[in-house]
Amino acid sequence: MNQTASMKNQQGVSYLGIFFAIVLFALAIKIAVAVWPAYWDDRVINSQIEEALSSLPKDTTQNKFKQDLSQRLEMNNIRDLKVDDIMTVTNTAGLAVKKDYEVRKPFLMNIALVMTFQKDFDQRSASTGE
Template identity: 30%
Template sequence: MPDRKQQEGMGFLGWLFMLALLALLGLGVLRLFPLYVEYFSVKTSLEGLAKQSELHEMSHAEIRNILLRRLDINEVDRVSKENIDIAKTRNTLTVAVDYEVRTPFLGNIDLVVHFNRAIEVPAR
């Protein structure tokens, strides 16, 4: 018959350690959630831009300004014109948004997230 002392549950320190891990995980989720919500706004803005008519006839500056206006409407603050890359060929137009966000996590520890989204619009 096994000794009853060996089959006891988790002790106070074990529960304290588990609660600390859950608190860190929760803090990480709370810090990262707004960044991903903003990323989905960037994604939606790019998809809306792809549906814009006469996009191939516009200059790079016009496309960039339209996208920046869409991002401003969606309250995206972390994307600037330097993060937008536009490439035109005869058959396609590629618009890419590549940016990195650093958010404080705990003390002097930061969370860094890198987002990269691109769309290709075929010529009509």
């Protein structure tokens, strides 16, 4: 008799619980789909900057570096970000690149996800492999 009463109290997951779990899972998938391309593009941009800094000669001008990097990004299918908009390049004892940009992705109705990407690169450390 006591065992029967405890079995009635154990009913498992309710329909409402399952519904909330599905909603949370769908929300997580939507966030991942919105955020993943921007982070992937940033990884490609970082690798292309490092490759360009290590392969170009030390006396390369800022304009030549930007042209080379623009071609590299276009070959990697990154066409919505322009080099002049996302970074500044200086040349004092070697090229130095300061990447600083943000990406806004619409999420739900009037809510947008904002991702900020910042990183500094230096030709001296890129060429020595540090």
